[in-house]
Amino acid sequence: MVTSSKKFITLERFIHEQEHLHPAATGEFSAILHDLSLAAKLVWREVSKAGLVNILGTTDRMNISGDVVKKLDEFADETIYKAMDHGGHLCVMASEENEDILHIPEEYRSGGYVLLYDPLDGSSNIDANITIGSIFSIYKRISPEGKGTLADCLQSGYNQVAAGYVIYGSSTVFVYSTGNGVHGFTLDPTVGEFLISNENIRIPKKGKIYSMNEGNFNLWDKGMQNYINYLKEEDKATGRPYSMRYIGTMVADAHRTLMYGGIFAYPGDKKNPEGKLRLCYECNPMSYIIEQAGGRAINGKRRILDVQPTALHQHTPVFLGSEEDVKVCEEFLQGKRK
Numbered sequence: 001m002v003t004s005s006k007k008f009i010t011l012e013r014f015i016h017e018q019e020h021l022h023p024a025a026t027g028e029f030s031a032i033l034h035d036l037s038l039a040a041k042l043v044w045r046e047v048s049k050a051g052l053v054n055i056l057g058t059t060d061r062m063n064i065s066g067d068v069v070k071k072l073d074e075f076a077d078e079t080i081y082k083a084m085d086h087g088g089h090l091c092v093m094a095s096e097e098n099e100d101i102l103h104i105p106e107e108y109r110s111g112g113y114v115l116l117y118d119p120l121d122g123s124s125n126i127d128a129n130i131t132i133g134s135i136f137s138i139y140k141r142i143s144p145e146g147k148g149t150l151a152d153c154l155q156s157g158y159n160q161v162a163a164g165y166v167i168y169g170s171s172t173v174f175v176y177s178t179g180n181g182v183h184g185f186t187l188d189p190t191v192g193e194f195l196i197s198n199e200n201i202r203i204p205k206k207g208k209i210y211s212m213n214e215g216n217f218n219l220w221d222k223g224m225q226n227y228i229n230y231l232k233e234e235d236k237a238t239g240r241p242y243s244m245r246y247i248g249t250m251v252a253d254a255h256r257t258l259m260y261g262g263i264f265a266y267p268g269d270k271k272n273p274e275g276k277l278r279l280c281y282e283c284n285p286m287s288y289i290i291e292q293a294g295g296r297a298i299n300g301k302r303r304i305l306d307v308q309p310t311a312l313h314q315h316t317p318v319f320l321g322s323e324e325d326v327k328v329c330e331e332f333l334q335g336k337r338k
């Protein structure tokens with residue numbers, strides 16, 4: 001007697017089935033996602049035993065954002081690059097851990113797509129065994145042929161053809177969208193496959209959780225401070241006071257916001273007016289996912305996906321989550337509510 005109604009569909013099978021939704025899809029797309037799922041399993045393998053092998057701790061390097069590069073950052077960065085560089089589907093890559101764009105080695109064919117990625121998100125949490133993740137963003141190339149260019153990597157987020165993340169938590173989940181909804185797959189380590197666990201994830205229209213580093217409260221502008229104070233007031237009709245949850249790994253905080261609703265934000269502040277998070281490989285992919293699930297993602301003034309990047313590692317303030325929550329936040333930020 002079959003007990004579980006669970007469909008045993010692997011990520012590969014699902015990607016293949018979704019291919020017919022993209023008439024122009026040439027199978028390149030599926031191959032890129034397939035290669036990314038392999039990279040995710042390779043990173044998971046090291047993350048899951050990080051404490052046992054000498055891969056915790058830091059290297060002697062700083063990245064372009066001034067962050068100390070952790071050994072697992074470096075491992076994930078190289079693993080993703082090497083899993084993706086020879087498939088013949090990409091013409092260029094860009095990563096948080098590399099100042100310049102990453103070319104495809106001469107010996108491999110260049111393809112029609114572009115990959116930007118944050119190989120390991122939440123690095124400060126690694127040594128404390130707190131949830132971390134990887135983030136990816138995929139565009140079609142705009143340069144005609146041959147080697148990809150910086151312009152290929154600096155496209156507005158609304159041009160993304162796919163985006164997603166892997167969250168290495170109590171289980172390892174691969175979440176992605178190609179513009180037809182958001183789908184989640186959980187790694188079954190015993191068979192080494194990502195099996196579907198959440199098809200067509202929809203974010204609640206409104207939540208009761210806010211997620212941001214309130215340690216920066218005194219650096220925020222008045223509108224942001226007024227919004228936080230509003231969330232803490234008692235008002236049963238609007239579900240207030242909200243609860244505060246903050247993991248300090250964008251992937252984890254955004255994934256919880258996607259699943260439970262509410263708002264995640266990393267505002268700009270007096271010290272860093274553009275905030276801490278990077279537009280191209282953190283905020284654009286996560287905003288794409290949130291919008292595909294029916295949510296909203298802004299930089300305080302406009303939709304994140306409408307911003308035209310001017311630099312690979314540029315920062316942006318980000319406010320993303322349930323449509324209603326982001327709208328109320330926006331009204332406070334713009335001084336329409338006090």
Ligand code: AHG
Binds near residue numbers: 121123124213251266
């Ligand atoms: P990364 O590890 O890729 O540099 O990203 C860390 C980011 C993001 O994951 C998280 O939301 C944010 O840093 C947390 O910053 P604070 O520690 O300043 O709150």
Ligand code: MN
Binds near residue numbers: 118120121122250282
């Ligand atoms: Mn990150």
Ligand code: MN
Binds near residue numbers: 096121
């Ligand atoms: Mn990172």
